[in-house]
Amino acid sequence: MNLLTVVLPLLINGLVFQADPKEEKKKNENDGPYVVYQKDQIVVRNIVSEDSIRRVKVSTFTLKEKSAVPLEVQFSDHPEWNFSVKMQRNLKNEPSEFKQPDKLLALSDIEGEFEAFRKLLLANKVMDEQYNWIFGKGHLVICGDLFDRGQEVSATIWLLYKLEQDAKAKGGYLHTILGNHDIMNLSGDLRYVKPKYFENAKLMGLDYKELYGPDTELGRWLRSKNLIEKIGENLCMHAGVAPVINTLGMGLQEINTKCRPFYDKAKNKELFTDPVIKKFFDGTRSSLFWYRGYFVEPKATEAEVEETLALYQVKTIIVGHTITESNVGFYYKGKVLGIDVDQHNGKHEGALFENKAWYKVNTTGNKLPLPKE
Known part of the structure; x- marks a missing residue:
């Protein structure tokens, strides 16, 4: 997590010295664009630093x-x-649902760490320095959490928005799957939002919740995304599939379709009158974007994990959400792949599927084979 540095005068031998501002770490003073639809107009707001x-x-x-x-980040x-x-x-x-790609890069929990995200995409040849997609027919999968903690949330989302188009044009695909922090921001649970974003919204004459509302371009884009996807042999989501979800026997399309109208209502539990849909938003007990049962007690049994694999006819479950010392790594004898790492403290890694094998990758471009338990 980045901390703001306060520059204070320094008193030495009765003389006051001011720290050289050039020595202070620079930060991005710009923000946006934020695109809002108002009747038959498109209003674009940017915060720009000039002089x-x-x-x-x-x-x-x-x-x-x-x-x-023209949209400029x-x-x-x-x-x-x-x-x-x-x-x-x-x-x-x-x-x-999607067919199995020959190459797949899975990342999660970027949470506004644009620099780290940029480095990962460059090092693993997903894009070039000019942000052109160079991953060919490969698939990039983001297993949730674009918002909070980091300093460049909007820029990160716009980059995904851009690369999504470029990937399709080149025969590839970019999957953005929503996590708990994304649902929190859409529904008004703002406890982890960086103060700068409240300040920026105020500067633009808006409430923060209006930045990603249903009448905004990014808000509409986020609401078009899924909570869970099957990509060939892989079942991808943010947190995991709780045993109680298995008992519902619901198809993936049904899950996503029924949950989508509630993305921006998750904070208001009284709106969930359907007990089945409520399970998908019920915190760590059963939510696809909150569950921690693969890593934290009481853990899912291997039989329960096998049940999920059989239900959706996949070989691997790929999740973020929970940081462990073993990530990026396999669990449950290779049936669960955990990819959440502490992006905010310098650990920038992901999982790459290539030539029918899994590798741990980072910002150096090196690939380390991922052993299964």
């Missing part, structure tokens, strides 16, 4: 101009990271 003064830039376009709306501290984004023509709900 050390942060200003709000507002641009308005008609719906007919959507394909030409800019970094005052790293202008070489800047990139542009083209708005998608239509946002459709994601399919729940």
Whole structure:
């Protein structure tokens, strides 16, 4: 977790010395873009730093101009990271099942750590320095948690939004699966949001919850994503499948379709009148994005894990959410793959499937074979 540094005058021998601001770690003073639909207009807000003064830039376009709306993600501290984004023509709900790709990179819990995410994608040849997709027909899977803790949440989401389009154009695919922090932000549970985002929203004349509301481009995009997907031999989600979910016998498409209307209602438990749907939002006991039963007592039994594999006809369950010393690593004799690592404290790793084998990868480009238990 990054900490803000307060610069205080230093008193030595009766003389006051001010720390050189150049020695302070720079931070990105820019934010956005935030795209809001208002009737027949598209309103784009950016916070830009000019001459050390942060200003709000507002641009308005008609719906007919959507394909030409200029969206720029800019970094005052790293202008070489800047990139542009083209708005998608239509946002459709994601399919729940996909064929097995020859190559798959699985990451999770990025939580606004843009620099680490960028390095992982570059080192593993998912994209180049200009943010072009170079992963061919490979699939990139993000197993949840885009929000909170890190300093570059919106930039991270826009990069996924961009690469999603590029991947499809090159025959590949980018899967963004939602985690507990994503659902929390959509539903108004803001306990882990960085203060800068409340301040930025206020500067733009908005409430924070309006930044990802149902009338925003990123809000609509996030609501089109799934809680669980089958990608060939792999069942991918943020946290895990609790035994009680197995007993429901629900198909993946049914789960995603029935849960999607409640993404932004998760904080309001009184809205869950269907006891079945409530189970998918019921914290660590049964939620696909909160469950910790593969790693924390009371743990799922091997028979219960096998039941999940048989129900969805897969060989491996891939999850983030819970950090362990063994991650990135296999559990349950190779049946569960945990990929959550502490991105905020410098551990930047993921799991790569290539040439029919699994590897642990990091920001160096090296690959370490992943043994199964």
